[in-house]
Amino acid sequence: MTIPGQSDGSVVTTKDAAPGETLLKVTGLQKHFPIRKGLLQRQVGAVRAVDGLDFEVKAGETLGVVGESGCGKSTMGRLITRLLEPTAGTVEFEGKDITHLGVGGMRPLRRDVQMIFQDPYSSLNPRHTIGTIIGAPFKLQGVTPEGGIKKEVQRLLSVVGLNPEHYNRYPHEFSGGQRQRIGIARALALNPKLVVADEPVSALDVSIQAQVVNLLDDLQQELGLTYVIIAHDLSVVRHVSDRIAVMYLGKIVELADRDSLYRAPMHPYTKALMSAVPIPDPKRKSAKSERILLRGDVPSPISPPSGCRFHTRCWKATEICRTTEPLLLELKPGQRVACHHPENFEDQAPQDTVLLSDAKEAAELVPEEVLEESAQTSAAVAAEVEAEATSKQPAEGATEETAADGPEGAAAAEPEESTAAAAEAESDAEASADAPEEPDASEESDESEPAAGGGVSEASGDSGKPEASAGQESTDK
Numbered sequence: 001m002t003i004p005g006q007s008d009g010s011v012v013t014t015k016d017a018a019p020g021e022t023l024l025k026v027t028g029l030q031k032h033f034p035i036r037k038g039l040l041q042r043q044v045g046a047v048r049a050v051d052g053l054d055f056e057v058k059a060g061e062t063l064g065v066v067g068e069s070g071c072g073k074s075t076m077g078r079l080i081t082r083l084l085e086p087t088a089g090t091v092e093f094e095g096k097d098i099t100h101l102g103v104g105g106m107r108p109l110r111r112d113v114q115m116i117f118q119d120p121y122s123s124l125n126p127r128h129t130i131g132t133i134i135g136a137p138f139k140l141q142g143v144t145p146e147g148g149i150k151k152e153v154q155r156l157l158s159v160v161g162l163n164p165e166h167y168n169r170y171p172h173e174f175s176g177g178q179r180q181r182i183g184i185a186r187a188l189a190l191n192p193k194l195v196v197a198d199e200p201v202s203a204l205d206v207s208i209q210a211q212v213v214n215l216l217d218d219l220q221q222e223l224g225l226t227y228v229i230i231a232h233d234l235s236v237v238r239h240v241s242d243r244i245a246v247m248y249l250g251k252i253v254e255l256a257d258r259d260s261l262y263r264a265p266m267h268p269y270t271k272a273l274m275s276a277v278p279i280p281d282p283k284r285k286s287a288k289s290e291r292i293l294l295r296g297d298v299p300s301p302i303s304p305p306s307g308c309r310f311h312t313r314c315w316k317a318t319e320i321c322r323t324t325e326p327l328l329l330e331l332k333p334g335q336r337v338a339c340h341h342p343e344n345f346e347d348q349a350p351q352d353t354v355l356l357s358d359a360k361e362a363a364e365l366v367p368e369e370v371l372e373e374s375a376q377t378s379a380a381v382a383a384e385v386e387a388e389a390t391s392k393q394p395a396e397g398a399t400e401e402t403a404a405d406g407p408e409g410a411a412a413a414e415p416e417e418s419t420a421a422a423a424e425a426e427s428d429a430e431a432s433a434d435a436p437e438e439p440d441a442s443e444e445s446d447e448s449e450p451a452a453g454g455g456v457s458e459a460s461g462d463s464g465k466p467e468a469s470a471g472q473e474s475t476d477k
């Protein structure tokens with residue numbers, strides 16, 4: 001697809017921030033909507049829509065943000081475009097703190113940061129022609145493009161694949177997909193650096209969705225745009241995102257580059273979301289066809305669950321998940337996760353093995369195959385880490401320090417089991433399309449301690465808890 005140049009006739013391919021540099025940085029971002037009651041409108045509580053987000057968006061990349069309805073995605077989008085005032089935290093754009101800029105201070109920034117909205121039916125004024133709608137940003141910013149507004153609007157119409165001759169038509173004369181193209185043309189009018197698209201295709205027919213997603217993709221290539229694309233499931237962001245943030249109840253639970261996330265999701269919630277997405281690859285179809293049903297609705301953001309917010313619906317939840325909030329930690333390069341008992345990685349709280357009753361109920365909705373796979377993967381990862389550590393010990397002469405650390409002592413006492421698990425892991429890797437994850441896992445082992453498997457695995461830590469309790473958990477499910 002060829003995109004005509006801007007008013008000066010040249011093709012725009014670069015932006016101020018070099019590709020890969022941080023364009024947007026969000027730290028500790030919160031938005032609590034107050035709940036007021038009574039005559040005096042006293043605040044009696046708050047909806048904790050966004051409750052402490054930390055992430056960066058690099059120039060030229062697409063960050064996909066996914067999560068169930070009500071998890072705070074749209075609020076996050078409105079905060080980073082400064083359509084909402086944050087309760088706490090900071091938003092930096094190109095290194096400049098824009099968190100509390102007023103209307104005047106924000107005006108120049110409005111050119112650089114644009115938003116595309118979900119519903120192309122309600123986001124376009126039905127009384128205005130599309131020429132007026134797409135030309136509005138120029139008037140608001142007091143900018144006159146070279147050749148005049150009309151010429152520039154017609155150029156933008158052709159950029160988004162619409163007939164420039166339709167300049168004088170009204171929104172109702174266009175289909176949903178065409179209206180979303182109009183919304184995109186309006187967002188591009190001022191040549192922005194960052195475009196936040198809030199569910200850009202979810203109101204469209206499935207057949208039209210791909211066209212609009214492809215258009216966004218083409219525009220990014222041609223114009224060097226940076227996107228934050230918000231969606232409620234992974235299928236939309238899968239093909240366009242470089243990195244994906246998974247949100248749950250106002251928090252990011254996993255943030256990873258796309259390939260790592262799809263190859264080996266680490267948060268159980270990510271795994272559940274992924275199991276809901278049809279997988280076209282026939283090689284993976286049989287392995288992943290089991291869907292994970294989540295128990296109940298998302299809890300209320302007015303009083304979110306303690307500890308890990310997902311613990312009330314998670315099949316791996318133990319006491320630590322109820323009491324202690326897991327931090328969003330980079331467990332693998334480029335993959336951050338907030339979980340005490342992650343998938344595809346060694347357990348972060350191996351001593352905590354007794355499942356909560358909530359978890360046992362949640363596990364009833366998780367197919368046996370998924371639970372088995374989860375336990376096997378965790379055991380395999382633990383065994384691999386252990387094998388790596390064992391092979392390194394004599395070479396590096398660091399045996400004493402490593403051995404004194406704890407959990408690995410118990411793991412090392414079970415060489416047969418570990419070898420069997422490692423062999424299983426190897427054969428799994430050969431047979432599976434997920435094989436590329438292997439190098440990651442072994443890289444990790446350099447600095448990671450061997451540990452027991454996931455909360456549902458049989459591997460036991462050194463907590464002194466009877467092994468039977470760990471074994472029993474597996475049967476409980």
Ligand SMILES: Nc1ncnc2c1ncn2[C@@H]1O[C@H](COP(=O)(O)OP(=O)(O)OP(=O)(O)O)[C@@H](O)[C@H]1O
Nearest residue numbers: 033047049068069070071072073074075076232301
């Ligand atoms: N202006 C507001 N006042 C009070 N509560 C709000 C407001 N806007 C959003 N909320 C609440 O904040 C929470 C997060 O809403 P948000 O729209 O950001 O979620 P979302 O993940 O985008 O969901 P959806 O996909 O349904 O739009 C919800 O519980 C919502 O009811």
